[in-house]
Amino acid sequence: MHKTLCRGYNIGIRLIDEFLAKSKVSRCGSFRETVDIIAKQAFLMFLNMQCTVSKWTQDGSECSLIFTDNPLTEFVELPSEFQELQYCNILCGVIRGALEMINMDVDVRIVGDMLKGDEVHEMRLRLKEQKNEDFPYKDDE
């Protein structure tokens, strides 16, 4: 499981640039705007999937990504419970990696899994910290 998460993360840190290059998004707005873009544009671009955002907390730091299709499941031959969990976890890693590259430190967990009898697949996203750019050179001018 740990390895899968890492793999997702490594995909995520590269996927973000593919997304930025193809979608031409250049602004890094609020967490809210960012999650909307993930749900409406990124999921569509990479997974051809519809995804909705809901259950925002009052302070806008936490929300849920909800989807019912998961095209990743169609092409795998492992027993369904096993592969479903694995792939959703990959998605968590991907999102975490991608957002880290745009300075958002997030925690992503699966809270709903259709194969376990839940009505929808649900990922809970929580913004831990919004980081600033650091000047990389020690003796800056």
Added chain:
Amino acid sequence: MLCYNIYFYDRTGCIFYHEWLRPKPVKQGAGTLEDDQKQMFGLCWTLSNFCAALDPKGTDKPQLGAPRRIGQGCQFRSFTANNYKLHFLETPSGYKVVLNTSQDVGSLQETLAAVYDELLVARCIRSPLYKGPGQPIPNPEGFRGALSQLLRMRGVLPASQSA
């Protein structure tokens, strides 16, 4: 029109540099190539902050000296001096492209966007040899060739200049 040199940066520093033509040698400028690359990064960093603070349309623009967030507010695109023009692109993921040409050139924003998409993303970020920020671009020779070709096709690197 002339194409002088190009710098690619990630968040940690310079990951690729190439010059086609540099009449004023680095020794007369920053001294060493390393210092030249650092100062160039610093210049673009400062100009990005400067533009964000000066933004006349800014409703939530940052104060000068406030921490930097890419994409917040107005973006710096280019500057023109009497004898060269610097074109700049910065992605929210921290990658930067700096291209110096002669001053008689229009906007190269589309070209820089193509450099990002067709070169940086396609040949570096997607390469299995690339390990992420902090690493140099894999296969720099191949990258350089593809870069020169892209710029030639877009009319930025003239035929009279060698790749």
Added chain:
Amino acid sequence: MVSIYTLYVVNKSGGLIYSRDFTSVAKVDLNDALRLASIWHSMHAISSQLSPVPGCTGVELLEADTFTLHCFQTLTGTKFLLVVEPNTPYVPALLQRIYEVYSDYVLKNPFYEVEQVIKCELFDEHLELAVRRHNV
């Protein structure tokens, strides 16, 4: 339609000696303006140092998403920075006119000390006139 936003005049040591907003849009407060002037000054020098071509005399034009900044440098090192809407035409001519106004009403003012902050009503008036004429 207002296309001229702000004028800054910077002396040869990088000190801000004049600033004037011509619109009511997002103004820069005085402290920030002072820092902007000195940043511009050092940036001007660095951009010349990093130039790939010898003989660089500094930045004349800066382009950003929502504005363009034109810089006119006199032989004495005084810089006139004009922040305008992108694609505003005839700005070099306006800068030339502003330089004339400066030379007529600031430099020729017997009470004005060169390199110091500009406080000349006639300069303000004629500057306003020049900009209004341009905007028409």
